Amino acid sequence: MTDAQLIRDAVAKSSDRFLDHLKQACAIPSVATEGMGTEMTAWLENRLMELGARVSRLSVPGSPEALLGEFSGADSERTLMIYDHYDVQPVDPLNLWISPPFEPAIRDGRLYARGAADNKGDLIARLSALEVYLDLYGELPCNIKFFIEGEEENGSVHFEDICEAYSEELKADDCVWEGGWMDLDGRPEMYYGCKGLLYIELRYRAITGDQHSSIAVYAPSAPWHLLRAINSLTDDEGNIVIEGFHDRIVPPGPREEELIHSIKFNEEAMLKRLGITEFNQGLTGSALTHALLYAPTANIDGFETGYTVPGGQKTVLPAEAMAKIDFRLVPDQDGTEVAGLVRRHLKDHGFGDIEVSVMSHENPSRSPLDSTLGRAAEKAAAGWFEDAVTIYPYMWATGPMFPIAQGLGIPICSPPGVGRPDSNLHAPNEHVHIADFYDIIGYTVAYLREYGRTVPA
């Protein structure tokens, strides 16, 4: 029997229980912005201890508790960190969920629940993998530190401080990051870095209170002012025109360009899924994947002002308007600096009276493409998955990698994980394919074993 078959059998033996763990975890409404993490940390602590971990709770003033679960392994000189997060995105719009977000439901071989893909699926798969590993081989290949934070979906506001405060406890040689992916066709994907994010809230109050709209002829309009301010951030094609915004951007190197060209992106499936006929600015082929990884964005997450009841009429000049914008950043942009550029841009264009609140910022991060973990994960993937793994030098989404990769100097790699592009991350009806969940448990065992065998560079 091959190693892979051995692992698959071991996963199958406990698969119902592992799925039940995932359902239990997904039933806990640990929405980051709603501060509901206590039940979740208790559940995780219990599970980590059950597996034999020594558990510590890491926090700084104002932060939710992160969990550190430490396991000893055969090679006591090497430590692998596994980073995941236990918090989830808010659930609205609630009415679009087919089943309630915190009542995990199975339909068509998929488990639907908020957090199923982002990131409880990977977290529970990895915890399950440890159980399988210990069961099969008696001992982990090296020390393992599970580092599980509780405000990733809220911009990891305190994460950098936690990493600094506990830099000794968090020492490690490599770090498994959150989750790689399966693509729409179920082909594995992994990556070595991620975009940064600057999330701001813009708020403008033009007059003391809402007014009858007839006086819009002489009284200033908060909606118009904020709308024009936001409009000034890009040109008509959507290119960001904030002065200095692009200055620090470093183009990808030759190996990255090579990888970009090798990325198979199922454009047809994605177009169909989104219900559109072409991508922004006609992007296609490697121009599309290049943009996906290396183009920054300015996205309007929300805009609200005045009277918004569908079909209703109220002739009102709203006193106030509010918008949320996220900027995805690429190396070597800096979140704090970009916030300053946005403020300066608004000021220079007559919108200095708009209140800009930085809700969070995370710097873009990249790690070496030939790290020990990376080599092990790539080799294990070749032996595990039917399809070749697609290597993204860089991920289009954002995580708080910077404090670990750059702050603590730990190379990061995200091996393939349970999520797919149609998993509805951050959206109603989030889900994972249950088969993917089992597959990733097994693959995790496989790359942990490979990691133990891989000689550090």
Add this chain to the structure above:
Amino acid sequence: MTDAQLIRDAVAKSSDRFLDHLKQACAIPSVATEGMGTEMTAWLENRLMELGARVSRLSVPGSPEALLGEFSGADSERTLMIYDHYDVQPVDPLNLWISPPFEPAIRDGRLYARGAADNKGDLIARLSALEVYLDLYGELPCNIKFFIEGEEENGSVHFEDICEAYSEELKADDCVWEGGWMDLDGRPEMYYGCKGLLYIELRYRAITGDQHSSIAVYAPSAPWHLLRAINSLTDDEGNIVIEGFHDRIVPPGPREEELIHSIKFNEEAMLKRLGITEFNQGLTGSALTHALLYAPTANIDGFETGYTVPGGQKTVLPAEAMAKIDFRLVPDQDGTEVAGLVRRHLKDHGFGDIEVSVMSHENPSRSPLDSTLGRAAEKAAAGWFEDAVTIYPYMWATGPMFPIAQGLGIPICSPPGVGRPDSNLHAPNEHVHIADFYDIIGYTVAYLREYGRTVPA
């Protein structure tokens, strides 16, 4: 004793009861967009019949019922129509009301309630005036038709049809329109016409469902598209740049210009009230009053998309965005035509995929400045109010005058009424000064008496 003193004494005798009527009427939540008019029409019918009216209910398919209360008077050859509406604006944002909108409360000599100023205050004052008139003089000066509609705040969608269907029943020589005003200093104001209104809802769906904002790099954004579409409607100074929009605008004539220059607008008080230091585009003096009466506007009543919880973070590419815009129109703009121009403009500028729903439109309307009613109301005002009445040839707000003034050919005039610019029409904490309410009851008696004496031109 002068006529005026006689009237004041008669009002004072029943003032508590009249105020109680106003409180009763304001306690009924007759929000137009929420279809809650039945209790209101029953209350009004009862009050009209108590005063001796013959009451009919006028409706067309889909409309709420309008009430017609007919009184016979001394001069059976002349009929004065009095137009008011019993519906009120929605109450949100509810949390900004100091006392609940449908629990009338008295503070500092003012009655706070939704509808207190717009338009139940004038309606109840006029019903009270009929009682005083009958009490003092035994018989009304001419026939009077109270015409009270129920969807003025919802754009009077069926009003034109009602006027056409009941053109016989609605015949009259003059029409008292809704309500003139007191200015911020309590000086009376009257007017002879009003702006039109086109209210549209814009809706755009870019993709099938909300997505993780990382894909904003290639997937179209509904908020950006709608924001750019709206932005295209004006230049940076707020001037409307819709092709053909200004073509039909007729500038005011010499008498109108004269009146515009005579308008006393308390700029300082309004600036203070709004919490601003100057008006749009630096407007002041007669340029300000000119704009107030004769400049059209494009006002954003509401805009909503995506995630809008204050202080929260959700990195989402919203699938959909919605906005409500009202255009105030001036003679001789036509609501239907302007809706077509907006659609064409959007199409010509790359926004033809945005869904435009016309929620309502009312054409601007003006009446002769020397009508029988106008002369009577002006003369009575001179004898009643301490301050000279300010005559607006035209009102900055909108009412469904067009079907009466142009459709039925009945000259319209709005004598001074109970509202003031700080009455918070369409906004939280709507109110009237109770002294103004009593004053307008008496003044109504005075101008009805004067109307009876005025010889038609």
